[in-house]
Every structure is written in C-alpha cells, then in structure tokens.
Amino acid sequence: MDSWSLRYLRQDLSKLLELINEYQIGDFSQLYDLLGKVDSLDGLEYELSNVVFYIDKRIAGTLPNELNKYQIFFENTIIVEKTFDPKKDFLKSYKFELNIDSYISTENGDGKCYKNCWHLDKHIESSEPKYTHPTYHFHFGGEYLNGLDTGDISIFSNPRLPHPPMDFFLGFHFIISNFYSSKEYPFVKELKENYEYQVIIKRAQDRLWKPYFKAFDSTNTHQDFTINKIFPLYLS
Known part of the structure; x- marks a missing residue:
C-alpha cells in the first residue's frame, strides 16, 4: 500500500x-x-x-x-x-x-x-x-x-x-469466446457449461497454460517460460 x-x-x-x-x-x-x-x-x-x-x-x-x-x-x-x-x-x-x-x-x-x-x-x-x-x-x-x-x-x-500458447482445443475455445456473440449463438454458453467440454479445455490448459503461468511463481525453474521472456515489460 x-x-x-x-x-x-x-x-x-x-x-x-x-x-x-x-x-x-x-x-x-x-x-x-x-x-x-x-x-x-x-x-x-x-x-x-x-x-x-x-x-x-x-x-x-x-x-x-x-x-x-x-x-x-x-x-x-x-x-x-x-x-x-x-x-x-x-x-x-x-x-x-x-x-x-x-x-x-x-x-x-x-x-x-x-x-x-x-x-x-x-x-x-x-x-x-x-x-x-x-x-x-x-x-x-x-x-x-x-x-x-x-x-x-x-x-x-x-x-x-502477451498471451499463452494455444493448441486446437484452446484455439477453438478462444474463437467461440471472442467472435460468437453469446446472445446470438446460444451454443456458446451451452458448450462452455458442458462438463465434458470443460474437461477437454482444462486438460489443454494443464498442458500449455500451467507451465506458462508458473513463470510468475518465484519457485519457477522452467528455462523457456520465465517471466522476463513471456512478459518482457516486467522488470525483475
């Protein structure tokens, strides 16, 4: 403060x-x-x-x-x-x-x-x-x-x-979230609330996003996903 x-x-x-x-x-x-x-x-x-x-x-x-x-x-x-x-x-x-x-x-x-x-x-x-x-x-x-x-x-x-990497699953999720109006396309909300769909996306997040966002963890030891590489504006 x-x-x-x-x-x-x-x-x-x-x-x-x-x-x-x-x-x-x-x-x-x-x-x-x-x-x-x-x-x-x-x-x-x-x-x-x-x-x-x-x-x-x-x-x-x-x-x-x-x-x-x-x-x-x-x-x-x-x-x-x-x-x-x-x-x-x-x-x-x-x-x-x-x-x-x-x-x-x-x-x-x-x-x-x-x-x-x-x-x-x-x-x-x-x-x-x-x-x-x-x-x-x-x-x-x-x-x-x-x-x-x-x-x-x-x-x-x-x-x-800056944005984390995406595979087909995360890319699909990104596209329907940003380019399809949930008011005009009811499938967006229905799909994103579907348990099986969430499992697929969460598994893709585990593969690609967890290592990426762990760059912000002080205990991170990843050599490629470091805070200075994924967010160069940050001065450590």
Whole structure:
C-alpha cells in the first residue's frame, strides 16, 4: 500500500521528467502540471489527456506503407477506492487510451492524417457480456475512430500483446469466446457449461497454460517460460 502514496508519485514523476527531458520526444506539459498539484491531491488519483509522443521514423508493419510520421496521444485516468481492501481491485475508475495520428511526411509537408487507437479497458460487470471480457484487456478501436472511412484508418503491427500458447482445443475455445456473440449463438454458453467440454479445455490448459503461468511463481525453474521472456515489460 505504501507504493500508492503521494510521496512516491511526486518522487517518481519528478525523476521521470528529469530523465526524459533531454530526449525531446513529446509534449509532457500535463505531467508537469500533475507534478505541480500532487500535494493537493486526495490520494493517488489523476486524469491525464493528450500527453503527446512524437515519432518521425517509419514503424515497421504499419499500413499504408508510406506512413513515416506519428503522434501518439496518451490518456490515462486512475481513481482509487477510499478504503483499501487487499482482496479486491483498488482501482475504482480506470482509463488508458492511445490515439494515434499518422502521416506521410515529405519535403512539402505532412499529407493526409490516418488514425488508429487502442485502449486498455477495465471490464465493469453489469449484465452478462456477449463476448469474453477479461477484467483488463487491450482493445483495438474506440471513439477516436467513430465516423471515419476505412481509408482514413492506419493499421499497426504493434502492440504485441502477451498471451499463452494455444493448441486446437484452446484455439477453438478462444474463437467461440471472442467472435460468437453469446446472445446470438446460444451454443456458446451451452458448450462452455458442458462438463465434458470443460474437461477437454482444462486438460489443454494443464498442458500449455500451467507451465506458462508458473513463470510468475518465484519457485519457477522452467528455462523457456520465465517471466522476463513471456512478459518482457516486467522488470525483475
């Protein structure tokens, strides 16, 4: 719980801004604004919009192929529960969005703007979802693309989202969970509640997923499934 203190937010944000200032890779004025009002916050809560990153070299795998200049607008909101319960998610409200403008830049200036966006959602349980909804999940698209023609949208090969390996059984399970609406296709719920189907999927999970997720166990001795290999963002 101590890591959520305002003292650490002030300390870490100040140091981060000091470190990235020399690189001039974006507009981080909102971070400086946040740093200036940390002491007036009611706990570690903040709302950031349009923290901008600039990229002026082509990103491999992006379509159209000619795109070579990008602006990434980062929005992030965190609001925490007033009372900490170690058995529950501490985040009361959450927003994480990457809205991306891409251009074909030439000596004569920037051409047409192509848009792309990703958001990391927190699923709020209300009614039963039509498709599988992990509690936190990356999702392509969002309001940033509303009303656009397909010719106005850029396609990225990133981000590469970590996911455990799947065989036919787990692949089948993944497809019916993500692409068949449980409201329109009753077989999805019926099959997933079938005991024999669950045995098949659980056995496949034992084969492929248990070794994968044990990478997060401090006693793990697997040489290939290590936390640094399956989740390189994690700094151990």
